[in-house]
Amino acid sequence: MREALRNTGIVARKELLTYLGSPMAYIVTAVFLALSGFFFVSFLAANSYADTSIAGFLGAAQVLILLFAAILTMRLVAEEKKLGTWEFVLTTPVRDGEIIVGKFLGSLAVLCGMLVLTLYYALLLVLFGDPDIGPMATSYVGLLLIGSACLAVGAFASTVTSNQIVSVVLAGGILAALWLLGLVADLLPGGVGRVLTRLSLGGYFDAFSRGIIDTQAVVYYLTVTILFLYGAVRAIDAGRWRLAQSQGRSGSLALIGLATLFVAWVLDFVLPIASAIVTWAIVAIGAGLIVANAALEFRRVRGALTSSRGLFGIGTGVSLSLVVGVLLLANLISTTVFHRFDFTGLDQFTLTSQTQEVLRELEGDAGALKVVSFYSDANPNIEGSAEAFAVNDFGFSLLEEYARYTDVLDIRREDPELRPDLIREYLGQSPLTQLAVQIGVVVFRGSEGQLWVLGPQIQAEAENAFTSAILQTTGTRQRIVYFVTGHGEPSTGGDYSAAREGLRDNLFQVGELDLRRLDEIPDNASAVVLAGPQLPVSEREIALLDRYLRQGGRLMLLVNPNPQQELRDLVASWWLAIEDGIVVDPPSHVTPNIDVPLVDARRNQFGLSEAYFPGATVIGPQEDTPEGVRVLPIAWTTPGGWQEKQPIGRSDPSFDDGVDPVGPLALGATVEAPVAADVDEGEHASPTTRLAVMGDSDFASNQHFRNGNNSELFLTLINWLGEGDEVISVDRKVVPLRRLVLGPEESRFLNLSSVGLLPLALLLIAGWVWWRRR
């Protein structure tokens, strides 16, 4: 092992020095930097600088890196064969694998050097704006990975030939073909298409540029890298057995075919839409040539691949099956248990567990839910158009995240100017159409109808809007939380609007319930909330709630100190007691209000780090509960707290021994009880009753909801009532709009230095190296 590392290191070092000692690497890098610098600044300019990302550079780099790798690696082995040094290298006691990996690492070092130089763009963004660093970092991880894969392909190509031009064409062709798989995949339906997408080189990079590291993508790129390096090692061995003895121009048709694919690939970037048919025609020709070549040379190809000492023959069967087996396994595992690490500043692309669950459980045929995002290009003459574009862009990226979890979604992004037919189909011709297109719109069309999500809504609550739209247009049942009204409760449109938003963010629908007009609680209720009634609740209404509970209902009751007797009776029949008085907790309160107890992580059921209750009463669990009933305090005071029976205000509250109940006191409790056997289960058919009672309703009001972990407490209780087990929270995706602040001087500097500075420096070095060697 140590020897292997040593040998690999020696070869890698030599290769690196060779690169540094010849002008070629500098010139290639200079061209690369000039092009990527150009795309970097033109992207920013096209978006009127309402962007602080390196997206322009990345778009170009992920393509240029293919060419760069093919050219950089062409000499690795082919040159040695031409020079005759290959005979020298292969007769030293160094393993084939060590040679290949060493050479690969040498070229990887050059790639790293080049990527380090491109950090200049990031530096400019930091100087003139406030970019999100996470996505930049992950982009570089992605570039390194895709670069490795390309270099490995190049190393392989260089190993199978002694002609550097052939090597470039071969590497470029293989890479283009791997990339084009993605395009082919778009045309093919169902499983085949998805498998091809998985195999395609181009499909994985976007996630990295968005700030996400997807284990699946990492595994894919490493697989390509290892596979081609292994192929190169096998090719060396095949050379020893003279299996690929080229006879005349036997492979030239295939080579032309690969070159043709390469042309198609370039065309696909240069003229993406206009030339679709041309591109396809060229792809077809290229593929045809390769197939024809293989058919003409069938015996030789078969011989080279399968003879016992062949590239993939029995002789190498064990090692081959080992490598392929391990890689296959890694890929299978990675497609099923993948993880996506989100490195964006605000976790913008991490879908909430609720959304993930919705998507995983989404029913329907593949592609049944059509999602079309219409965008308008940023137009410097229209106020806000750049922002609208950025928002739409973000929205679509988020949708791509959605599509990773389900194949029911068929997401597309269309330029309305190019597809007026789609506008008519999805948006109709109402007066709103034009406006919708201008601010960006995403249309969801499923079996249950169609919904628009407009730009501003995406900016404010993209995930909530999208997920709700998916649920509604696919007719998936949503959990509904009803708030009882009619007794002066804080309303979901008023003092409880934050709570309502929190619920909606967690994909609950929110409804209101006027018990006075109802004979029964609606059976689609996931939970019913009676929060802080200020007027008496009638006996009939309480009976209705009690009956609901006995049938397995789910109720959240938020009471304030000294509630009406009927409510005390109701909770008493569920093993809870409410006494008069208000809780004070001198050791732990929100200063300066001694009557606002503050609980920490050790003093609540869910381990939330802090929650507080302005003006609370005690919800005391009764001592003895029947078998099967579970009564648990939700939150409780310190032992130093008590329930003050005297009205507070005039004087400081003081503890009256024997009168005031002493801490720790429960501030709320959950009750879980089985439904009695003799109860007519009615429509609810739930085997257990769940009841959550808090001695305060203010903690969930707008003033306090977003403070501490109050929102988590409220939402988690609702979730528990609806059978959910995990702690949930508000998780709202807001699109951060960042922009560069540039004066005219600065903008000139940005443009010129990005495009010119580094390439010029490199060309100078190249010239110096060349001059020194002469």
Add this chain to the structure above:
Amino acid sequence: MGPFDPLNPSLATFRCSMIRVEDLTCYYGERLAVDNIAFNIEKGEIVGFLGPNGAGKSSTMRMVTGFLMPTRGKAWVADHDMTRDSREGRRHLGYLPEIVPLYYDMTTRAYLQYAGRLRGLDKATTARRVDEVVEICALQEYRDVLLAKLSKGFRQRVGLAQSIIHDPEVLILDEPTIGIDPIQVAQTRQLIKHLGENRTILLSSHILPEVSMVCERVIIIHQGRIVAQDSIENLSSLVTGDEQLRLRVRGPANEVSGVLGAIAGVSEVTYQEPFHTLRVEAGKEPQGEITSALVAKGWSLLSMETVGMSLEQIFLQLTGAGEGAS
């Protein structure tokens, strides 16, 4: 130690076999380049591997060094099977391929260092050995010169230096004197002799005198088969003692041929601008008669030299003799 063969204790068992080849056959696609050859080279021997271009010398050497795998048969170097265990075998081996393997963008020193490191030497040893082999190969002045700037002869020496950097027991040199000028050829020959004092060497060439000056034993290969393998002395007696004379004469070529052909002891005359080549029967010395015959005709003799049999002729003879014997 060499392999002990209980059935044949006579030869190889008393000395170590350093290079051994059995049934070695090499096809390039359909083309047969080496046809079922076998030989054995013992420790300390310097063996010449002789044959015209395309005979299969390089192919054989490539199989011995592990650069190529034989289609059939096996080769051993220091008892390591080069078809299975070639990495171990390669540790004992120094190899100078026919095309001198040089990275032209490196200096002599950097190249030799790289070779040393690849051969498994540590940094300190490499530095020391680089100095030593530079000394041995008389490259002191070219230590820091780019290989691209060296002349052919010096490149050859760098190639040799590379092959001995790790002080190998076995040295395989493929046409080490090809294409360099006569003075350098002599120096290189001297160098190889020196190297052979404590090494086993297999050296290929297509020029007989080349080999006979350095080697104790010669293996002659023709069209992929071994046609003779013996010590130099035995080999020369095998070939009949015919000699050749090569003259340059100022005079009409055809007439000159006629006159020369008529001289006793001359069995054959060929003319190829500007030389007449005479085949002389063994034991005859017709030089005097030739001179006087030419003078009598008034033609001037510009040069006359004795040359050995051409390799081709030896081969013809050997292959003919071989067929006769078998």
